[in-house]
Amino acid sequence: MKKNALFVLSFLAMFLPVLTLAGPPAKPKDNFTVDTQKSAVKWTAKSIKGGHFGNIRISSGSFQFDGKTISSGSVLIDMNSIAVEDIEDAGRKERLTNHLKNDDFFSTQAFPEARLVITGSKPGKAGQLEISGDLTIKGITKPITFPAAINAKDSQLEAVGTISVDRIQYGIKYRSKSVLDPSALADKLIYDEFTLDFKVVASR
Template sequence: MKKTLLIILASIVTVTILPAQDKLEADAAATLIEWKGNKIVGSEHTGIIDLKSGWLSFNGDAITGGEFIVDMNSIKNSDVKDEKMRERLVGHLKSDDFFGVEKYPLSRLVITGSNRNADGKLFITGNLTIKEATHPLEFVAVESIAGQTRTYSAAITFDRSLYDVRFGSGRFFSNLGDNAIRDEILLNVKLVVR
């Protein structure tokens, strides 16, 4: 009987000293994701894409996990001024040459952990899924806190060729010359969670 009581007490003590996990939801309307793609020589294109939903989990001030869903149908261009040319570019980005949004309407970033350095910068690890291909991703984020709102700013670069986004890629085609498009796509992200 004493042994059973000790086991129960030990279980209660163990449960009470486990750190609490907090979860904050992303404010999709306040979050901004800007993209940039470049040719090897010359031009670049920029635009935005919408966050559909997301969350981060915390243990104290450490990010322990999270998931973010991006609506690939929402991709927009911001640098082409001619409306017909802009619509043509966006249509091409949505096509199977690039992101195939009819078949793959969502992309996903799953956060697996983080470390904070002495300057307060966060080194975040996760897995990015585009077109059902998943690869690890690491990036640095800067955090700011105002009341119950946390904002994270990050420049995230990923290699599109890993996700079977082949159009204009020198990794798949050898005769592109000046028409080659860089495999690296830059995302400038301002994430707001509450």
């Protein structure tokens, strides 16, 4: 009996430090699926005369969340769903919508989807997450980071934030000061950066 007890104590002495260093098992990551009906994306583009805004739909999405950070995921945007909301006149509204879909802007016939692939996240300011990923528009992929406020309760999660996009990186150069003399554009100048304000609702 004494020999057995000594053996057990020796075994524990050998492996207890390893077990202690290992710590408790990591919390498993849960897969969340985006509810496309409850989620919303508002686009805003500014020009020297003011600009326009509207909405665009998420077609699908999912990501992994461990209670603190988002480790991976992807979101698909239906580019043909782009709509203008600040113009009341039906004719002007239709013209601008069609212009956004043509080759001056998003070429939606050739590139019907945009994609955000999330590669990781880390704690940011004011309790937000700083999310990193790759954004693809018109077949061009560029790295991007943006903050998001995460509210998780039970099996549902809500992420709210704003993504700023430099359109020049994606080959959208129409009326841009980066490729044309601003003085020649006069009051037709469109600023290079547009924003996507999003509210993404997802569930386990």
